[in-house]
Amino acid sequence: MNASEWMLPILQERQPLLPLDSKIRPKFQLLDGLRAIIFDIYGTLIVSGSGDVGSVDQTDRSQVIQRAMQFVGVEERLDRPVMWCDLRRVIERMNAERKSDDCISPEIDVVAAWRRVVDEHGWTAEEQDVATLVRLATYFEAWANPTWPMPGASDLIHRLSSSEIALGIISNAQVFTPLLVEDLLFSEKNRPPVFQPDLCFFSNRFRHSKPGPRLFNALANALQRRGILPQEALYVGNDMLNDVWGASQVGMRTAWFAGDRRSQRRRSSDPRCCELSPDLVLTSLPQLLECLKLP
Ligand SMILES: [Mg+2]
Incomplete structure (x- = not known):
């Protein structure tokens, strides 16, 4: 048995888990000139019982x-x-x-x-x-922390991957998280990488997590190496502090994903989030396509 087989239960133990209505009003606008879209994983591309990797609440487990x-x-x-x-x-x-x-x-x-x-x-x-x-x-x-793919996640990623927009990830993560991402991509052999390796940042590899600046700074540097300005990149995540505030600190455009009541984190009592206004508020992933000009 190899190391990734030790982690297979993260997929095998899953049960269907549908998002719960967050009662948040979406906010759309057409975003011009985007050259990169970077996604959060837990609570955004996958439904997550706790809304993050690990258990962030106080429930005795x-x-x-x-x-x-x-x-x-x-x-x-x-x-x-x-x-x-x-x-x-x-x-x-x-x-x-x-x-x-x-x-x-x-x-x-x-x-x-x-x-x-x-x-x-x-x-x-x-x-x-x-x-x-x-x-x-x-x-x-x-x-x-049971998980299940967020409705529309695979279709969205595959639709975007056939455009000119580069895709990446910044996720609070642990060693098994990449398996959840591969599962979203169907793990097809011989496919070009959907998420660009130089634009993927998992917190466990850096030993720094969001909303600290390390992962966002590393992303900003990677974008710069590709000649992409921060304002030409959109970050999509479910947490107003970890995602929207964190990405706004390096000048990225932001989408707050509030598509699941379990994991939408408004953080209204955090002073860093009081004045924060994401470019988009999404309550389902396919809505993102309506805000982009794709050929
Ligand atoms: Mg998240």
Whole structure:
């Protein structure tokens, strides 16, 4: 079994999950001169139970942890059960260790977090094997944060990929996230890449997350190398802070995707979002096509 097979449960454990009406009013306008569109993943191209990678809310997921531990055969190696607060504490500690003026929004490696959690519960780092840790992280994520392709996502991406517009991704992500993206693209062999590799930025690879500036700055540099100005690029995401504010800081145009009540994040109490006005407010992905002049 290879590493990507360890992560297959992220696809295999899914159940259909439809977006919930957000009751937000869409805002359209025709956007001229776009040369790149960059997408968020969770809550935008995929329906996400928690609205982000991992579990951002406070719901106690101890039962899901026990189930995943049992399923991958870790339970009997521990001296006591792992609880939700144990995982949260480790993640908070890992973030605190990395936080600095240069890294205002750290990102963890979730497999490393699980490694530390089980080590503290008696399955020591010397005894651990990476396959079991990746499977544990994957099953927990699949069950705690169920996902399903957002209606219209595949069609939208394929329609855009046949235009001149370059496509990219900035996503708060973990090791299994690219599988969800590949699934949206049908993984057809011999297809030219739909998302341009130089325009794709996953937070776990940088150990920086949104809304910190690192990923958006890296994107702005990559656009510049292609001769694309920030205002010729549109960022589409479900979170007014992580996505709309973050992208606006590098001068990109923005679309707030408010197509699912679970994940639309208005962030109205955050001062950074009070005066923010995205160019578009979308309540379904196909609406984006109505705002573009495609041949
Ligand atoms: Mg998102």
